[in-house]
Amino acid sequence: MGHNQVRDIVIVGGGTAAWMAAAVLATGLPQGRGTITLVESSAIGTVGVGEATIPPILQLNRLLQLDEGELIRRTQATYKLGIEFRDWRELGASYFHPFGAYGADLGGVHFHHYWLKTQQGALSDYSLPAAAAYAGRFAAPVEDPRNVLSRLSYALHFDATLYAAYLRDVATGRGVTALDGRIVDVALDGESGWVRSILLEDGREIAGDLFIDCSGFRGLLIEEALNTGYENWSHWLPMDRALAVPSQCSGPPVPFTRSTAQDAGWIWRIPLQHRTGNGHVYCSSFVDDQQAADRLLDQLDAPAIADPRPLRFQTGRRPKAWNRNVVALGLACGFVEPLESTSIHLIQQGVTTLLSLFPRDGINKAEVAEYNRLMQRDFERVRDFVILHYKQTLRRDTDFWREMAAMPVPDSLSHRMELFAANGRVMIEPGELFTETSWVAVMLGQGLTPNGYDLQADLLPEAEVREKLDRMRTTIARGVQALPTHKSYIDRLCAG
Ligand SMILES: Cc1cc2nc3c(=O)[nH]c(=O)nc-3n(C[C@H](O)[C@H](O)[C@H](O)COP(=O)(O)OP(=O)(O)OC[C@H]3O[C@@H](n4cnc5c(N)ncnc54)[C@H](O)[C@@H]3O)c2cc1C
Missing domain, CATH: 3.50.50.60 (FAD/NAD(P)-binding domain)
Incomplete structure (x- = not known):
């Protein structure tokens, strides 16, 4: 050249x-x-x-x-500990995709296999970011790896x-x-x-x-x-339009993004210090612009401060x-x-x-x-991970969701889904963006339940596993209580 x-x-x-x-x-x-x-x-x-x-x-x-x-x-940024997905698996159900690992691995076996084995409590109870997010609390992670508060991982909304x-x-x-x-x-x-x-x-x-x-x-x-x-790639991801609208703050900002599935797309809610960002991403073959705008405005939790702005993409x-x-x-x-x-x-x-x-x-x-x-x-x-949310769903209530559930997906994704469906395995290669936690959160969250779990999880006696899991949940719950509220943490930073 x-x-x-x-x-x-x-x-x-x-x-x-x-x-x-x-x-x-x-x-x-x-x-x-x-x-x-x-x-x-x-x-x-x-x-x-x-x-x-x-x-x-x-x-x-x-x-x-x-x-x-x-x-x-x-x-005017806020902190983000993950994404809450509402109505994605089925109407009325929600799950959290957290930043940062679930629980702790035991004997070299990933935590989620023990959870799959025991089904003890909700998976998100073993995630410090998820528990902190729902409690509206945040602080930058501490450095000491023995402290549970070192296990927070975060991003930003701005x-x-x-x-x-x-x-x-x-x-x-x-x-x-x-x-x-x-x-x-x-x-x-x-x-x-x-x-x-x-x-x-x-x-x-x-x-x-x-x-x-x-x-x-x-x-x-x-x-x-x-x-x-x-x-x-629109045969896999057919969403082609969005409407974005800012609204007034409806209370202290929560430290997470919310995504709520709709008839043919989803609505985002991103809390900032001075306003909330909202938007409806939708597929124009299934819903028209007026319906999409009405749906977006109906779901705002505070008055809009501008008109919805249309965007088109492929x-x-x-x-x-x-x-x-x-x-x-x-x-x-x-x-x-x-x-x-x-x-x-x-x-x-x-x-x-x-x-x-x-x-x-x-x-x-x-x-x-x-x-x-x-x-x-x-x-x-990135494409495969996003397709997973549409392909793996129990929703069949609209033509859109029926079509998404039936579509063929890239081989790379179907292989991952089959691997997980068998024994809950997620194999991550070096340099991958989405960690095991991300795949586990979304696959389980979207209703993909594995038939089994890693054989090695049977090496530890079940009573011991249950006790360790209990301790993890308690440690996380206590850790969350030790955190300041998200709002007070930001106020202190901004004042400083
Ligand atoms: C609905 C929606 C929601 C999104 N949400 C997220 C999100 O939550 N998180 C995330 O990571 N990303 C998100 N993105 C993506 C994100 O918005 C973009 O990746 C980011 O804004 C980068 O845009 P850009 O700079 O490439 O393009 P643009 O913002 O479009 O900038 C293009 C620039 O080119 C200039 N330009 C164009 N033509 C000319 C010309 N002839 N002469 C001189 N200058 C010219 C324009 O003036 C402009 O400055 C979202 C995108 C969409 C559509």
């Missing part, structure tokens, strides 16, 4: 993806090796949603050396617009140049077909060696200029996230609906993977291929 050394980077866009990329590249690349220019258009809006994250966001904060208290203050503005300050403070202008054309090199420059409405031409396309769903460079294509991904000298991030790269809050994470994966494969002397074919392989793997893992 060769071409020029990569000195000048041009980032296209000014949404979450663009500012995350700008901040990470400005922090992670050696100073003085070239320029980073970001071109955004104040005339074209951002998607502006994307308010729930997952625990790896904390690694990004560390990489960027962000002060968590400042981030919480500037983005205001997406404030988050982008915060990262903008971080990135520009570290040398990124931001330009405001509408891009009207993309110039390609006649010989190689690589992007040479972008042209702005006011006549400016911005040249670069590497372009990061964060222009949103349209993919200004990756698609409109390079025709990279799109792998459509689930899928670019077959090449890196094509020639363009790397697509964020919505320009692909989209899996926000059920497990994974899009910001996929941006993080994209930009940190780019950093670890960053061209040293020109763009290298093997490094590009590796980048594309890793991003494909990450997208497909």
